[in-house]
Amino acid sequence: MKFxxxxxxxxxxxxxxxxxxxxxxxxTSQGYSSKASAKNGAESVAKNAPDDDKFERKExxxxxxxxxxxxxxxxxxxxxxxxxxxxTMEKGIASVKRVAPVADIIDLCH
Numbered sequence: 762m763k764f765x766x767x768x769x770x771x772x773x774x775x776x777x778x779x780x781x782x783x784x785x786x787x788x789t790s791q792g793y794s795s796k797a798s799a800k801n802g803a804e805s806v807a808k809n810a811p812d813d814d815k816f817e818r819k820e821x822x823x824x825x826x827x828x829x830x831x832x833x834x835x836x837x838x839x840x841x842x843x844x845x846x847x848x849t850m851e852k853g854i855a856s857v858k859r860v861a862p863v864a865d866i867i868d869l870c871h
Contacts, residue, residue, distance in 0.1 A: 762780070763866070764861075764864050765867050774792030775794070775798065789841075807862050809830060809832060810861035827850065
């Protein structure tokens, strides 16, 4: 259970991803201009994840489901993968709620 902070070689922006114990990525961030901002984003996920009202459940045009985690200001701080069913999406949300508050933040930028 960890947040990984990394820098994209494509656009040089910083991102974080939240990984479950099995290594599966369960939440990813937008691109940030600095590593410190990406770390703040991960900390915001940890703080906001326990609150179900902060999860925005969405359906894509192709019928697949996904969710966003919102900060208090309603900005998106993390987004999920696509899910085939409401049940699997809700499991993903439950996983973020459980994992994010206790996940370590690991800096992969070296």
